[in-house]
Amino acid sequence: MAGIYIHIPFCTSRCVYCDFYSTTYGEKDKAYISALRNELRLRANYLQQDGQMPVIETIYIGGGTPSTLDTSLLEPIFEVLYRTYHVSDRAEITIEANPDDLTPRKIKSLRTLPVNRLSMGVQTFDDGKLRLLHRRHNGEQAIRAVHDCQDTGFDNISIDLIYGLPAQSLREWEKDVNTALSLNVQHISAYALIYEEGTPLWEMRKRHVVEEADEELSLEMF
Protein backbone atom coordinates (compact mmCIF):
# COMPACT_ATOMS: atom_id res chain seq x y z
CA MET A 1 0.00 0.00 0.00
CA ALA A 2 1.12 3.57 -0.63
CA GLY A 3 0.14 7.20 -0.28
CA ILE A 4 0.47 10.22 -2.52
CA TYR A 5 1.12 13.77 -1.35
CA ILE A 6 0.38 16.60 -3.75
CA HIS A 7 1.64 20.11 -3.08
CA ILE A 8 -0.38 23.10 -4.25
CA PRO A 9 2.04 26.03 -3.90
CA PHE A 10 -0.43 28.91 -3.94
CA CYS A 11 -1.71 31.15 -1.15
CA THR A 12 -3.84 34.27 -1.35
CA SER A 13 -1.42 36.00 1.02
CA ARG A 14 1.52 34.94 3.18
CA CYS A 15 1.29 34.39 6.93
CA VAL A 16 4.14 35.94 8.93
CA TYR A 17 5.38 32.69 10.48
CA CYS A 18 5.28 30.45 7.41
CA ASP A 19 8.35 29.02 5.70
CA PHE A 20 6.56 26.50 3.47
CA TYR A 21 7.03 27.13 -0.20
CA SER A 22 4.11 28.96 -1.74
CA THR A 23 3.57 31.90 -4.02
CA THR A 24 0.77 34.41 -4.25
CA TYR A 25 1.07 34.54 -8.05
CA GLY A 26 -2.12 32.59 -8.57
CA GLU A 27 -2.26 33.21 -12.30
CA LYS A 28 0.29 30.43 -12.78
CA ASP A 29 -2.09 27.85 -11.35
CA LYS A 30 -3.32 26.46 -14.70
CA ALA A 31 0.24 25.83 -15.91
CA TYR A 32 1.09 24.20 -12.58
CA ILE A 33 -1.89 21.83 -12.71
CA SER A 34 -1.00 20.84 -16.23
CA ALA A 35 2.62 20.11 -15.15
CA LEU A 36 1.37 18.22 -12.11
CA ARG A 37 -0.83 16.03 -14.28
CA ASN A 38 2.15 15.20 -16.49
CA GLU A 39 4.29 14.46 -13.46
CA LEU A 40 1.66 12.10 -12.04
CA ARG A 41 1.65 10.17 -15.31
CA LEU A 42 5.46 10.14 -15.67
CA ARG A 43 5.92 8.99 -12.07
CA ALA A 44 3.43 6.12 -12.29
CA ASN A 45 6.22 3.50 -12.28
CA TYR A 46 7.93 5.08 -9.30
CA LEU A 47 5.54 3.38 -6.88
CA GLN A 48 5.68 -0.02 -8.55
CA GLN A 49 6.95 -2.90 -6.43
CA ASP A 50 7.93 -6.15 -8.21
CA GLY A 51 6.17 -4.85 -11.31
CA GLN A 52 2.95 -4.37 -9.36
CA MET A 53 1.19 -1.10 -8.72
CA PRO A 54 0.45 -0.80 -4.98
CA VAL A 55 -2.98 0.17 -3.75
CA ILE A 56 -3.13 3.88 -2.86
CA GLU A 57 -4.64 4.14 0.61
CA THR A 58 -4.11 7.85 1.24
CA ILE A 59 -4.04 10.95 -0.90
CA TYR A 60 -3.18 14.25 0.73
CA ILE A 61 -3.56 17.53 -1.12
CA GLY A 62 -1.56 20.06 0.88
CA GLY A 63 0.18 23.34 0.36
CA GLY A 64 0.17 26.24 0.20
CA THR A 65 -3.58 26.52 0.22
CA PRO A 66 -5.31 23.99 -2.06
CA SER A 67 -8.68 25.55 -1.25
CA THR A 68 -7.65 28.72 -3.13
CA LEU A 69 -7.93 26.69 -6.34
CA ASP A 70 -11.18 26.56 -8.17
CA THR A 71 -12.71 23.08 -7.98
CA SER A 72 -12.53 22.92 -11.77
CA LEU A 73 -8.72 22.90 -11.38
CA LEU A 74 -8.76 20.19 -8.72
CA GLU A 75 -10.98 17.82 -10.74
CA PRO A 76 -8.32 17.15 -13.43
CA ILE A 77 -5.84 16.10 -10.73
CA PHE A 78 -8.23 13.43 -9.48
CA GLU A 79 -8.99 12.39 -13.02
CA VAL A 80 -5.28 11.55 -13.61
CA LEU A 81 -4.90 10.00 -10.16
CA TYR A 82 -7.77 7.59 -10.72
CA ARG A 83 -6.77 6.81 -14.29
CA THR A 84 -3.08 6.23 -13.52
CA TYR A 85 -3.04 4.70 -10.03
CA HIS A 86 -4.93 1.99 -8.21
CA VAL A 87 -6.78 4.08 -5.64
CA SER A 88 -8.54 2.04 -2.94
CA ASP A 89 -12.31 2.47 -2.64
CA ARG A 90 -11.67 3.16 1.03
CA ALA A 91 -8.80 5.60 0.50
CA GLU A 92 -8.57 8.52 2.89
CA ILE A 93 -8.45 11.60 0.68
CA THR A 94 -7.63 14.84 2.44
CA ILE A 95 -7.53 18.40 1.24
CA GLU A 96 -6.17 21.33 3.22
CA ALA A 97 -8.45 24.34 3.39
CA ASN A 98 -8.42 27.75 4.97
CA PRO A 99 -11.61 28.92 6.72
CA ASP A 100 -11.89 32.09 4.61
CA ASP A 101 -12.10 30.00 1.42
CA LEU A 102 -14.85 27.77 2.80
CA THR A 103 -17.95 29.61 1.66
CA PRO A 104 -21.12 27.46 1.45
CA ARG A 105 -20.67 27.43 -2.33
CA LYS A 106 -17.05 26.30 -2.10
CA ILE A 107 -17.89 23.57 0.42
CA LYS A 108 -20.61 22.24 -1.88
CA SER A 109 -18.21 22.17 -4.81
CA LEU A 110 -15.57 20.36 -2.72
CA ARG A 111 -18.20 17.68 -2.03
CA THR A 112 -18.26 16.90 -5.74
CA LEU A 113 -14.60 15.76 -5.51
CA PRO A 114 -13.59 12.34 -4.14
CA VAL A 115 -12.35 14.13 -0.99
CA ASN A 116 -13.52 12.62 2.33
CA ARG A 117 -11.39 14.52 4.85
CA LEU A 118 -10.76 18.22 5.40
CA SER A 119 -7.74 19.63 7.19
CA MET A 120 -8.48 23.19 8.23
CA GLY A 121 -5.85 25.79 9.12
CA VAL A 122 -7.56 27.50 12.06
CA GLN A 123 -4.45 28.24 14.23
CA THR A 124 -6.38 30.22 16.87
CA PHE A 125 -9.88 31.63 17.39
CA ASP A 126 -8.48 34.90 18.79
CA ASP A 127 -9.06 37.66 16.22
CA GLY A 128 -6.19 39.86 17.44
CA LYS A 129 -3.71 37.01 17.21
CA LEU A 130 -5.05 35.99 13.79
CA ARG A 131 -4.44 39.54 12.57
CA LEU A 132 -0.93 39.51 14.01
CA LEU A 133 -0.19 36.28 12.14
CA HIS A 134 -1.63 37.82 8.94
CA ARG A 135 -4.26 35.13 8.67
CA ARG A 136 -7.24 36.19 6.57
CA HIS A 137 -10.05 34.67 8.65
CA ASN A 138 -11.43 35.49 12.08
CA GLY A 139 -12.49 33.15 14.87
CA GLU A 140 -16.17 33.38 14.01
CA GLN A 141 -15.49 32.47 10.39
CA ALA A 142 -13.49 29.40 11.45
CA ILE A 143 -16.33 28.16 13.66
CA ARG A 144 -18.89 28.79 10.92
CA ALA A 145 -16.72 27.03 8.33
CA VAL A 146 -16.49 23.90 10.51
CA HIS A 147 -20.28 23.88 11.07
CA ASP A 148 -21.01 24.49 7.39
CA CYS A 149 -18.67 21.64 6.38
CA GLN A 150 -20.35 19.32 8.88
CA ASP A 151 -23.81 20.36 7.67
CA THR A 152 -22.76 19.69 4.08
CA GLY A 153 -21.75 16.13 4.96
CA PHE A 154 -18.04 16.24 5.80
CA ASP A 155 -17.70 13.85 8.73
CA ASN A 156 -13.92 13.73 8.96
CA ILE A 157 -12.48 17.12 9.80
CA SER A 158 -9.12 17.95 11.30
CA ILE A 159 -8.18 21.39 12.54
CA ASP A 160 -4.70 22.83 13.10
CA LEU A 161 -3.97 25.05 16.09
CA ILE A 162 -0.79 26.91 17.06
CA TYR A 163 0.22 27.57 20.66
CA GLY A 164 2.96 29.71 22.18
CA LEU A 165 1.77 32.74 20.19
CA PRO A 166 3.20 36.16 21.13
CA ALA A 167 1.66 37.36 24.42
CA GLN A 168 -0.66 34.36 24.57
CA SER A 169 -1.61 33.32 28.10
CA LEU A 170 -2.29 29.78 29.24
CA ARG A 171 -5.91 30.79 29.76
CA GLU A 172 -6.22 32.03 26.16
CA TRP A 173 -4.73 28.79 24.88
CA GLU A 174 -7.15 26.77 27.00
CA LYS A 175 -9.98 28.78 25.48
CA ASP A 176 -8.74 27.89 21.97
CA VAL A 177 -8.51 24.21 22.89
CA ASN A 178 -11.97 24.22 24.47
CA THR A 179 -13.49 25.95 21.44
CA ALA A 180 -11.83 23.37 19.17
CA LEU A 181 -13.15 20.51 21.33
CA SER A 182 -16.67 21.96 21.28
CA LEU A 183 -16.71 21.74 17.48
CA ASN A 184 -16.88 17.94 17.52
CA VAL A 185 -14.14 17.51 14.96
CA GLN A 186 -12.42 14.17 14.45
CA HIS A 187 -8.84 15.38 14.90
CA ILE A 188 -6.93 18.34 16.31
CA SER A 189 -3.26 19.04 15.57
CA ALA A 190 -1.45 21.49 17.83
CA TYR A 191 1.90 22.98 16.83
CA ALA A 192 4.23 25.19 18.83
CA LEU A 193 4.92 28.47 17.04
CA ILE A 194 8.37 28.37 15.49
CA TYR A 195 10.37 31.44 14.55
CA GLU A 196 11.82 30.39 11.21
CA GLU A 197 14.74 32.38 9.87
CA GLY A 198 13.80 34.47 6.84
CA THR A 199 10.15 34.89 7.83
CA PRO A 200 8.59 38.26 8.76
CA LEU A 201 7.98 36.85 12.24
CA TRP A 202 11.72 36.29 12.67
CA GLU A 203 12.28 39.96 11.85
CA MET A 204 9.48 41.04 14.17
CA ARG A 205 11.16 39.24 17.05
CA LYS A 206 14.51 40.79 16.13
CA ARG A 207 12.94 44.26 16.26
CA HIS A 208 11.15 43.37 19.53
CA VAL A 209 7.76 43.89 17.91
CA VAL A 210 6.89 40.49 19.37
CA GLU A 211 8.45 38.42 22.12
CA GLU A 212 8.84 34.67 21.98
CA ALA A 213 6.77 32.70 24.50
CA ASP A 214 8.57 31.60 27.59
CA GLU A 215 9.79 27.99 27.25
CA GLU A 216 8.16 26.88 30.51
CA LEU A 217 4.84 28.36 29.40
CA SER A 218 5.11 26.66 26.00
CA LEU A 219 5.78 23.39 27.75
CA GLU A 220 2.78 23.87 29.98
CA MET A 221 0.62 24.65 26.95
CA PHE A 222 1.84 21.45 25.31
Ligand code: SF4
Ligand atom coordinates in the same frame (compact mmCIF):
# COMPACT_ATOMS: atom_id res chain seq x y z
S1 SF4 B 1 -1.92 29.87 4.29
FE1 SF4 B 1 -0.62 28.17 5.07
S2 SF4 B 1 0.92 27.79 3.47
FE2 SF4 B 1 -0.04 29.81 3.03
S3 SF4 B 1 1.32 31.29 3.97
FE3 SF4 B 1 -0.28 30.82 5.49
S4 SF4 B 1 0.55 29.11 6.71
FE4 SF4 B 1 1.81 29.27 4.87
